[in-house]
Amino acid sequence: MYKRLPDAGGATVAITIDGEPFTARAGDSVAAALLLAGRAACSLSAVTGRPRAPYCLMGVCFECLVTVDGEGARQACLVSVRDGMRIETTTEPAP
Amino acid sequence: MQRDHDIAVIGGGLVGAAIAWGLAREGRRVVVLDEGDTAKRASRGNFALVWVQSKGLGLADYVGWTIRSSDNWPRLAADLKEQTGLDVCFERPGGFALALSEAELASRKTIIERIHRQPGVAKFDVEILDRAAIARMQPGIGPEVVGGSYCPLDGHVNSLRLFRAFQIANARLGIDYRPGHAVRGIHYEAGAFRIVTAAGDVYAGKVMLAAGNANAQLAPMVGLDAPMRGDHRGQIVVTRRMPRFLRYPVVTVRQTDEGTVMIGDSYEEASDDAGLTLAISAVEADRARRMFPVLDNATVVRTWSCLRVMTRDGFPIYDQSAECPGAFVACCHSGVTLAANHAYDIAPMIARGALDAGRVAAFSARRFHVQKAA
Numbered sequence: 001m002y003k004r005l006p007d008a009g010g011a012t013v014a015i016t017i018d019g020e021p022f023t024a025r026a027g028d029s030v031a032a033a034l035l036l037a038g039r040a041a042c043s044l045s046a047v048t049g050r051p052r053a054p055y056c057l058m059g060v061c062f063e064c065l066v067t068v069d070g071e072g073a074r075q076a077c078l079v080s081v082r083d084g085m086r087i088e089t090t091t092e093p094a095p
Numbered sequence: 096m097q098r099d100h101d102i103a104v105i106g107g108g109l110v111g112a113a114i115a116w117g118l119a120r121e122g123r124r125v126v127v128l129d130e131g132d133t134a135k136r137a138s139r140g141n142f143a144l145v146w147v148q149s150k151g152l153g154l155a156d157y158v159g160w161t162i163r164s165s166d167n168w169p170r171l172a173a174d175l176k177e178q179t180g181l182d183v184c185f186e187r188p189g190g191f192a193l194a195l196s197e198a199e200l201a202s203r204k205t206i207i208e209r210i211h212r213q214p215g216v217a218k219f220d221v222e223i224l225d226r227a228a229i230a231r232m233q234p235g236i237g238p239e240v241v242g243g244s245y246c247p248l249d250g251h252v253n254s255l256r257l258f259r260a261f262q263i264a265n266a267r268l269g270i271d272y273r274p275g276h277a278v279r280g281i282h283y284e285a286g287a288f289r290i291v292t293a294a295g296d297v298y299a300g301k302v303m304l305a306a307g308n309a310n311a312q313l314a315p316m317v318g319l320d321a322p323m324r325g326d327h328r329g330q331i332v333v334t335r336r337m338p339r340f341l342r343y344p345v346v347t348v349r350q351t352d353e354g355t356v357m358i359g360d361s362y363e364e365a366s367d368d369a370g371l372t373l374a375i376s377a378v379e380a381d382r383a384r385r386m387f388p389v390l391d392n393a394t395v396v397r398t399w400s401c402l403r404v405m406t407r408d409g410f411p412i413y414d415q416s417a418e419c420p421g422a423f424v425a426c427c428h429s430g431v432t433l434a435a436n437h438a439y440d441i442a443p444m445i446a447r448g449a450l451d452a453g454r455v456a457a458f459s460a461r462r463f464h465v466q467k468a469a
Contacts, residue, residue, distance in 0.1 A: 046336040047354035062335050062396055073335065073394045 002035045015085040030076035030087055031057060031064050042066050042076060042089040049093055066090075100126040100271065102445065103290055103299035105278050105313060108138040109254070109430035110404075110437055111305035112261035117442020118303075119268035126299065127265070128292055130306075131274035135368050137307055138430060140401025142331065142359045143254035143351075144344055145432045146190065148221045148246035152210045154410045156457035159217035160436065165248045167435035172252070178267065181260040183252050184352040190249025190344045191229065193240050193386050200242045207244055221246040235340055237388045251344040253352055254431050273297075278306070281316040283419035288317075301421040303445055307404040310412075310426050318418025320460040321426050327405040328365040330372065332358040332380050334393040341387070348383045348390075356393065358383040368402045403428055407463065413441060413455040423450070424460075 010025040017037055024033040031054035034042055041051030043065045054064035057077045064076040067088040076087075104115045107129030118125045147165050151158035165187070172185035194200035204223050210216065224232075225242045232245070265272060273294070280291035281302060290297045304313045304321070314321035336354030344350075347360040361375045376398050384390045404426060406412050411427035423445055427433055444450050 045354075046338050065335070072392075 024081040030079045100299040102301040104303045106306035113434045113437035117438040121446040126271040128276040130277040145250040147248040155213040155216040164433045164436040171435040175260040179263045183257040185252045187250030189247040192346045193243040304424040317422035318416040319424045322407040324405045326366045327403040330361045330400045333397040413458045
């Protein structure tokens with residue numbers, strides 16, 4: 001669904017999303033990486049249990065919460081990718 | 096004199112909006128003169144409790160007045176829903192004040208006893224519960240909670256949605272809402288009011304002052320008195336949405352219908368509603384965490400401060416001017432709790448042209464003038 005601009009440059013950054021390798025670019029936010037990886041959802045609403053995805057992309061809506069390198073509830077839109085970063089989404093309800 | 100409106104309500108916050116709504120339902124042509132979004136707006140910073148159990152120590156009539164509004168709140172929520180389709184999420188499961196030490200519990204008990212011992216006070220249920228009793232009603236309390244008080248009349252709403260519901264309802268009722276109309280002067284001329292605003296003069300047959308702390312400056316323009324403090328600041332800490340764990344609102348911690356947890360009820364003397372004192376937020380958050388350990392890992396998404404609308408003695412003022420008939424003033428801290436009274440009691444009184452002494456005489460500002468009152 002999302003594509004990079006054809007002239008986008010930058011060094012590549014190797015990350016994993018739910019254990020699967022993904023190649024992002026330096027300067028990408030985690031939210032951008034998730035969208036480019038085709039993830040339709042990254043978290044579940046605490047109230048309704050429905051899937052949520054990055055929405056405002058500027059730190060306001062708190063819909064893009066993911067676990068980054070083991071730290072939960074990070075806002076994906078406010079964290080930049082780093083080489084070796086491990087990102088985990090929550091798309092299944094806790095057992 | 097030219098009269099464009101039956102009545103001008105000065106102040107477009109929750110108090111002004113609720114009174115305007117009630118007036119329009121009585122068939123009056125109402126204009127609301129509001130400063131706008133730059134106003135120090137308690138209606139956007141409040142904690143959203145509809146609260147009974149701690150009110151009225153020092154003014155017995157305030158207890159009955161508060162219970163009356165709490166009892167009429169289901170009607171208000173239903174009327175607004177019918178009119179706007181918006182659910183303001185009013186719930187009245189009862190509410191707690193929790194104590195984190197035996198000393199706090201003793202102090203709580205004393206306050207409740209003193210409220211109930213006042214002559215002529217309305218009776219209502221409130222009980223001191225021990226830790227085990229509270230844990231049965233509200234699981235997940237921390238080990239430091241020794242007990243607390245529970246009142247079945249207490250509840251809460253989504254107060255931002257309440258404010259929005261009033262704005263939508265008022266527009267549908269044909270109320271002329273005018274932002275950018277900060278009031279600079281009010282002149283009583285030939286039996287009506289000429290109101291000088293930032294955007295020109297407005298004429299009305301009556302005037303209702305509902306401008307929060309700014310009533311202190313407006314009241315003397317029409318022969319009224321509204322001694323306000325203007326320096327009573329509270330702060331609120333808001334977490335991200337969490338699965339529902341609070342079955343009841345607590346006076347310092349509540350969980351909204353949307354899952355966020357609001358932590359509040361601080362007090363400091365400050366007149367800047369844009370500043371925050373971190374040490375106060377830290378104490379609020381720490382106490383909330385000790386009450387509910389699930390908050391240990393909660394993410395804070397917002398904090399804010401807000402000035403309480405507070406009269407000099409903390410009790411509401413409802414008054415009418417002898418010097419300028421048709422001028423009224425309403426000041427209160429609890430614009431959410433008392434919204435039902437403002438809509439269903441105060442507004443019809445204003446529409447009729449006189450406050451009902453049987454209901455609100457105790458709230459006259461004459462109480463601040465002991466010599467004159469005697």
